[in-house]
Amino acid sequence: MKIHFYKYQGAGNDFILVDNREKLLRNPSIETVAGLCDRRFGIGADGLMLLQHKEGFDFEMVYYNADGKEGSMCGNGGRCIVAFAKHLAIIDSETNFLAVDGPHYAKISENGDWVSLQMIDVDRVKTDQDAFVLNTGSPHYVQQVENLQAKNVYHDGKAIRNNETYVLNGINVNFVEDFEDHYFIRTFERGVEDETYACGTGVTAVALAMAKKKNLTGNISSPVRVLGGKLNIRFNYDGSKFTDIFLEGPAELVFEGEIEAN
Numbered sequence: 001m002k003i004h005f006y007k008y009q010g011a012g013n014d015f016i017l018v019d020n021r022e023k024l025l026r027n028p029s030i031e032t033v034a035g036l037c038d039r040r041f042g043i044g045a046d047g048l049m050l051l052q053h054k055e056g057f058d059f060e061m062v063y064y065n066a067d068g069k070e071g072s073m074c075g076n077g078g079r080c081i082v083a084f085a086k087h088l089a090i091i092d093s094e095t096n097f098l099a100v101d102g103p104h105y106a107k108i109s110e111n112g113d114w115v116s117l118q119m120i121d122v123d124r125v126k127t128d129q130d131a132f133v134l135n136t137g138s139p140h141y142v143q144q145v146e147n148l149q150a151k152n153v154y155h156d157g158k159a160i161r162n163n164e165t166y167v168l169n170g171i172n173v174n175f176v177e178d179f180e181d182h183y184f185i186r187t188f189e190r191g192v193e194d195e196t197y198a199c200g201t202g203v204t205a206v207a208l209a210m211a212k213k214k215n216l217t218g219n220i221s222s223p224v225r226v227l228g229g230k231l232n233i234r235f236n237y238d239g240s241k242f243t244d245i246f247l248e249g250p251a252e253l254v255f256e257g258e259i260e261a262n
């Protein structure tokens with residue numbers, strides 16, 4: 001079956017998007033999704049999303065990781081599907097949509113190239129030795145390091161993701177270096193099983209964990225740099241709960257096309 005797809009990227013985290021309002025794709029198999037996401041044999045992407053009808057919402061986001069399995073929340077994917085919904089004229093500059101972790105509000109800037117996505121509130125931050133572990137829609141491990149540019153994120157991230165604590169359910173592993181005016185973050189993503197250029201729920205987890213670590217409270221804005229560009233996270237922290245969390249950054253249509261999917 002031929003499907004029409006759109007390729008989006010948000011800070012280099014790249015996705016295949018399909019308008020599935022007509023339900024052309026019904027429960028795509030792991031092989032189908034993994035094949036479309038394959039960078040040699042397919043379109044190539046970190047994940048695939050279906051935009052579907054959902055009563056009471058503008059649309060529903062169904063997200064699959066590049067390994068073909070349905071994933072938990074994807075922050076950059078969420079920002080990209082909002083830009084896609086605008087491209088399809090389903091929404092204008094604001095939306096309420098449903099994702100796997102619940103309802104999300106998002107707003108698109110006037111020139112259309114910057115999407116602010118509200119993330120779920122977070123009130124549980126655990127520690128694992130010197131690292132923080134929290135769920136921002138997806139599970140994340142956050143560790144502060146020095147000289148992140150030189151770190152072997154694939155090797156070290158993969159080892160943590162597969163250690164005996166995390167091997168069963170998997171975890172996304174984020175390393176952060178604290179610079180004066182921003183955080184530099186690199187992420188090994190579960191479900192891609194590789195380092196990606198950006199991870200939205202990951203940078204969100206880092207900003208929250210670092211606020212807790214540094215005892216920052218009130219309204220906080222955290223600029224971050226990732227391999228694929230820049231993102232911003234803003235939130236409120238009262239010392240126990242993180243609320244009004246927004247992940248902000250670019251979301252761009254790269255190309256569209258047709259592909260045979262089975």
Ligand SMILES: N[C@H](CCC[C@H](N)C(=O)O)C(=O)O
Nearest residue numbers: 071072074075076199200201
């Ligand atoms: N790239 C995504 C995270 C995908 C989540 C996935 N890796 C999982 O844990 O299922 C983001 O921007 O938040």
